Amino acid sequence: MTTDVVRLAHGGGGRMQAKLLDEVILPALGIPALAAxxxxxxxxxxxxxxxxxxxxxxxxxxxxxxxxxxxxxxxxxxxxxxxxxxxxxxxxxxxxxxxxxxxxxxxxxxxxxxxxxxxxxxxxxxxxxxxxxxxxxxxxxxxxxxxxxPEGVQITPGAIRPGDVLLASGDLGRHGVAILAARENLALDPPIPSDSASVAGAVAALLAAGVPVRALRDPTRGGAIAALKELADASGCRLVLDDTAIPVRDDVRGACEILGLDPLHSACEGRFLVAVPEPAATRALAILQARPETAGAVAIGRAEAGEPAVIRRLATGVERRVILPAGEQLPRIC
Amino acid sequence: MTTDVVRLAHGGGGRMQAKLLDEVILPALGIPALAAxxxxxxxxxxxxxxxxxxxxxxxxxxxxxxxxxxxxxxxxxxxxxxxxxxxxxxxxxxxxxxxxxxxxxxxxxxxxxxxxxxxxxxxxxxxxxxxxxxxxxxxxxxxxxxxxxPEGVQITPGAIRPGDVLLASGDLGRHGVAILAARENLALDPPIPSDSASVAGAVAALLAAGVPVRALRDPTRGGAIAALKELADASGCRLVLDDTAIPVRDDVRGACEILGLDPLHSACEGRFLVAVPEPAATRALAILQARPETAGAVAIGRAEAGEPAVIRRLATGVERRVILPAGEQLPRIC
Missing domain, CATH: 3.30.1330.10 (PurM-like, N-terminal domain)
Known part of the structure; x- marks a missing residue:
């Protein structure tokens, strides 16, 4: 490490946090990085x-x-x-x-x-x-x-395969923006409420219906991008997001513009990302959309073979490889 | 509560902590006080x-x-x-x-x-x-x-019966004094080392030998007295300590005099108190004394019928009922 003291950025869910975890904390505890x-x-x-x-x-x-x-x-x-x-x-x-x-x-x-x-x-x-x-x-x-x-359930981030579909259980980035807006006294009317909620019921519904869930991740600190980056690294897949399909509320998008944030780097606390084989995607979406807390579930992208990376395919068709911010963007949002 | 803010004494292991727990925290979580x-x-x-x-x-x-x-x-x-x-x-x-x-x-x-x-x-x-x-x-x-x-093991603080013998697994009060001496820069030579250690091996040895352990408690915050008070309240027994039998190291006793502390209110972090039926006491002591980490185990008192209370029988034969301090004595010792 080039720094020799703990900095706020070490807790922000970005690259510095990953570095602290991979270089200091996990080795000290004898835990291999990808197994965390x-x-x-x-x-x-x-x-x-x-x-x-x-x-x-x-x-x-x-x-x-x-x-x-x-x-x-x-x-x-x-x-x-x-x-x-x-x-x-x-x-x-x-x-x-x-x-x-x-x-x-x-x-x-x-x-x-x-x-x-x-x-x-x-x-x-x-x-x-x-x-x-x-x-x-x-x-x-x-x-x-x-x-x-439950018996038979085996979910690991490394299990994603090329062709799998990535689903988001609802609109993304809301919790982080809600916290920052409250902290900065942004006078939003109505205020943006955190998405804080349990996703256990929705996950249980997918599993109970026999959906062959490959991987699950809740996009907390570091937002959807940090969660997807972990899934990409663990599975060795290239995860390609359709930027136009990503669900972000208008008020969240607006507040992000004021705050200078990207909603995909902002935490959720009541959402999850799930990878399923393509043939199961429609059924998985239907199961989620039938539940109130995941009514806004949509497909946001797909796993491809290739270098592990997270790629955003913009409305223009241009592909942009995303990188994690260093991490000082959103301290103490959870 | 008469106070309307959290005070340091709420964390000291004494009466104010018990009050915060019993009146604020446990009721809010729907947990009955004695079941904690x-x-x-x-x-x-x-x-x-x-x-x-x-x-x-x-x-x-x-x-x-x-x-x-x-x-x-x-x-x-x-x-x-x-x-x-x-x-x-x-x-x-x-x-x-x-x-x-x-x-x-x-x-x-x-x-x-x-x-x-x-x-x-x-x-x-x-x-x-x-x-x-x-x-x-x-x-x-x-x-x-x-x-x-393990199957068959059932240990609850309420199980102590009149006639049971109380054992301490070693010298008491050392951790709290070690922390305070370090914090106050008492120039003790040699310094008093904390007793921080696992007691799991010693407890397992008692259980494996079939000792009919009635109750166990580790005397952490609030020291031996707070632990015994909980056992007395839970079991409805009067717990009578033989003050001359209580093991306290000379350096700990000396530092306690300098610091104005009672070793029995000072925390241990590698000791436990155990109540066993009288016929099993000798064997339990022998098992403990045979292990290096509990070589200093001794009988310190006995449970009697009567009002639930902790009584110290002094060297003079006088009996003194002990009360918990309010709690500001030893902040942040664990």
């Missing part, structure tokens, strides 16, 4: 379990469409869902800053509980620490989750 | 699992006898061991402060990995977030753990 999924799949006595963890440092704590509590539950559930698992149990670690209003804490906890109930998971253990004022920022939440991987 | 163990025991498809989480905010990051990385691994493993579980998998959530030297991060991660290897557990998933300088303190670590509870 959102959730680990583990052989337990009675079958396979998925296990995951996430820390949430979003600022502000409360934002249109959600808060840090809902986000923590959804983020953890979605990581489990990306391994094809049925989420069951969560743990909740709180790092509270001295001076946090107890009413804010109550509000966050009520959100955690409501989101957990809606999603059919249980908070089974927790821990609370308090740090001095100026050593935290209100509340940081660490959630871990465990779920059961 | 260190680790949850869960019915999974192939048997019972234990699951736990802990956040670590210790200051300084490096201290005699350990660092935040070893502490995180040991703390989580020990919580699982307190449910009688065999620890298997850990997750690691890092909240890094902008400006943290990468070499410090490397050192912490190397400790995590070394401790995990020593303890036979695997770090299976992780997450890294970065916050601005002044919104964290170097590194905060959240670890979660999952283990398997």
């Amino acid at each position: 999924p959102d959730a680990a799949v583990l052989d337990a006595p009675g079958g396979r379990l998925a296990m995951t963890t996430d820390s949430f440092v979003v600022r502000p704590l409360f934002f249109p469409g959600g808060d840090i509590g809902r986000l923590a539950v959804h983020g953890t559930i979605n990581d489990l869902a990306m391994a094809g698992a049925r989420p069951l149990w969560l743990t909740l670690g709180l790092i509270l800053e001295e001076g946090l209003p107890l009413d804010d804490l109550r509000r966050v906890l009520a959100s955690v509980q409501a989101a957990a109930e809606e999603c059919g998971v249980r908070v089974v253990a927790g821990d609370t620490k308090v740090v001095e004022a100026g050593r935290g920022d209100g509340v940081y939440i660490s959630t871990s989750g465990v779920g059961v991987v | 163990p260190d680790a949850a025991v869960l019915d999974a498809p192939g048997g019972r699992l234990a699951m736990t989480t802990d956040s670590f905010v210790v200051r300084p990051l490096f201290f005699p006898g350990g660092d935040i990385g070893r502490l995180a691994v040991h703390g989580t493993i020990n919580d699982l061991a307190m449910a009688g579980a065999r620890p298997l998998w850990l997750t690691l959530g890092l909240i890094l402060e902008e400006g943290l030297p990468l070499d410090d991060l490397r050192r912490v991660l190397a400790s995590v990995q070394a401790a995990a290897e020593e303890c036979g557990v695997r770090v299976v998933a992780g997450d890294t977030k970065v916050v601005e300088a002044g919104r964290g303190d170097g590194v905060y670590i959240s670890t979660s753990g999952v283990g398997v509870v």
Whole structure:
């Protein structure tokens, strides 16, 4: 590394984060880089379990469409869902800053509980620490989750094959823009709500219907582009996006222009990308479109043989190879 | 609550922490107060699992006898061991402060990995977030753990019965004093090393030998007294300690006098308390004393019928009922 201290860009979901992970964190823990999924799949006595963890440092704590509590539950559930698992149990670690209003804490906890109930998971253990004022920022939440991987389900990012179709479960880039708009006090009317939501039900519906899901990824930090880049690297495929097909809400596109962002680099917290073999694409889309939370699902591209890369085919027909930003674009959006 | 903001004392392991937990956090999550163990025991498809989480905010990051990385691994493993579980998998959530030297991060991660290897557990998933300088303190670590509870093992704090003997697995109060001495730059020579260690092997040895373990508790925040208070409340027993039998190292006792602390309110991170029926006490002690990490195990007291309380029987024969301190005594020791 050329830098010798941690920088904000190390947490932004871009190249610097990938570098920190690949060069410092994973080697230290003896984990090969490409084997680092959102959730680990583990052989337990009675079958396979998925296990995951996430820390949430979003600022502000409360934002249109959600808060840090809902986000923590959804983020953890979605990581489990990306391994094809049925989420069951969560743990909740709180790092509270001295001076946090107890009413804010109550509000966050009520959100955690409501989101957990809606999603059919249980908070089974927790821990609370308090740090001095100026050593935290209100509340940081660490959630871990465990779920059961149904027999026969085997989902790995490397399984994508040339010809597979890439689907997005709904409009992209909304969460990151919602957070930034709230933080920068953009006076949007109506405000852009975060897409924070569980995708576990939609994934379970695909699997239950026997759709041969090849790979799943939730486009969180770094947005759809970072998620697709990981899928491209893991599978060795060239992933070609049809830029005109990518679903982005008009208000999100407008706010992105004001903020100088690309919606495809902006995080979602209630969306997933799924690769399926071409013959199964129409059925998979129909299953998703029949559910309210994934009614906006569309095909956004296709896997091709070739150098692993993410390519955007623009409306003009021009193809542009995308690269990850260094990462300082969107700090603390989750 | 009479206060309307979070205070440091809410994190100190004393009465204020118990109040925050019982009045704010557990009710919000729908968890009954007495049902909040260190680790949850869960019915999974192939048997019972234990699951736990802990956040670590210790200051300084490096201290005699350990660092935040070893502490995180040991703390989580020990919580699982307190449910009688065999620890298997850990997750690691890092909240890094902008400006943290990468070499410090490397050192912490190397400790995590070394401790995990020593303890036979695997770090299976992780997450890294970065916050601005002044919104964290170097590194905060959240670890979660999952283990398997062997068939037939059923350990709950409420199971203590009058007549049971209370054992301590070694000298008490050392970790808290080690941290405070390091933080206050007490020039102790040699320095007092933290007792940070896994107790999972010792617990497994007791269970494998068929010792009818009634209850286990690791005396972390709040020290032995807080742990015993929880056992007393959960079991409805009066727990009477023989003050002259309680193992405290001379250097710890000396530093406690300088720092104005009671060693029994000071945390351990490599000790446990165990209640066993009287006829099994001698054998349990022999099993513990035969292992290097629990060679200092001794009987420290006994459960009696009566009002749930923790009683210290002093050298003079006088009995003193102990109460928890409010909690501001030892912030950020784990």
